[in-house]
Amino acid sequence: MKNNTNKTILAINIAHLRKLKELSQGNLAETLNVPRTTLGSWEEGKSSPSIEGLTALARFFDISVDTLISMDLSSVTDIKSLVEIGGKRVLFPIVVDKHGNDMIELVPVKASAGYLTGYTNPEYIQSLPRISLPYIAHGKYRGFPIVGDSMPPLEKGAFVIGKYLENVSEIKDGKTYVILTQNDGLVYKRILKFNKSDGYLMLHSDNSYYMPYKIPFEEIFEIWEFVCSINPSDQQPSDLAFSVLQSIQQDVQAIKLNMKL
Known part of the structure; x- marks a missing residue:
């Protein structure tokens, strides 16, 4: 909440969203x-809506009650930046650089362990480093580190740039995705034999040593479709991978070669 006001988050959100x-x-x-006086009292923080009132507000603004009462939405400039994550509509703003290119948050290896608990926390997301990658179509993108050897040729220290999917129905069978799961956190896998009516995803590794496994839809919080990858040639920590990402901004051709059209 902003420091220059004594209003509750709920009061700020009602006025701002209106x-x-x-x-x-x-x-x-x-x-x-x-x-009208009742609504005015809500916006001034002098009184609070009943459960029925909260439900009506949440339904009208198409967000969850939890988001309405607990997340400061005063930085939202477009209600369309509130998207569905884990069954709730939460703040998911798209930031652009001075040239109008979408900014991409990078989740370093050290920060990835906290992603499961921080992915809906604006402060956590805002703390992530950002880069812009020209010639990537408009949308919401994020970069995730690769750990392990289950998805060759990507190696430890690489990053996968993914585009956020709002619904499992957008999944394309045979494509690769970064998936945030309830029990496994972040995983990068290939989805095969996809059928929405099954109620689960079948995740496969490109390394045949690892067996495929099922993830029920209710255990999935986010899905990011593979767009491109940056795979450093030497086996160095993620700090080097981040430096590689920054240099890519000055070498658009390298990105174009790595993109899957």
Whole structure:
């Protein structure tokens, strides 16, 4: 919450989201079937909505009650930046650089262990380093470190750049994805024999030493479709991989060669 106000997060969010919808207090109050003075009291933090009121607000703004009462949304400039993650609509802003290129957050190896608990935390996400990769189509992208040897030719120290998928129905059979799971955290696997009606994903490693396994949909929090990878030629820690990523910004051709169209 901002330091220059004594208002609750809920009060700030109601007022801000109403303005994003370009509605007056009277318009929103009429939609919610409450007096305008009641809505004004909510926005001033002088009173709080009942459970029914919270539910109506959450339904109207198409976000979860948890997000509405616990996450400061005052930095949101477009309600479309609130997307579905783990069954809840949460803040997922797209940041661009001065040239209009989408900025990509990188999850270093040291930060990846905390990703499972931090992926919905704006402070955690904002703390991640960012780069821009020209000629990548608009969307929400993030870079994830590769650990282990289950997906050759990618090696330890490489990064996979993935595009966020809002729904499992966007999965393409045979493609590779970074998946955030409830029990395994971040994994990078190939999805084969995909059928949405099965209720699970069958994850395969390109290294035949590792056996495929199932992940039920309810254990999946995020899915990122492979876009490109940066695979350093020498076996160095992730700090070097990050330096390689930065240098890629000055060498667009290298990125184009690594992209899967």
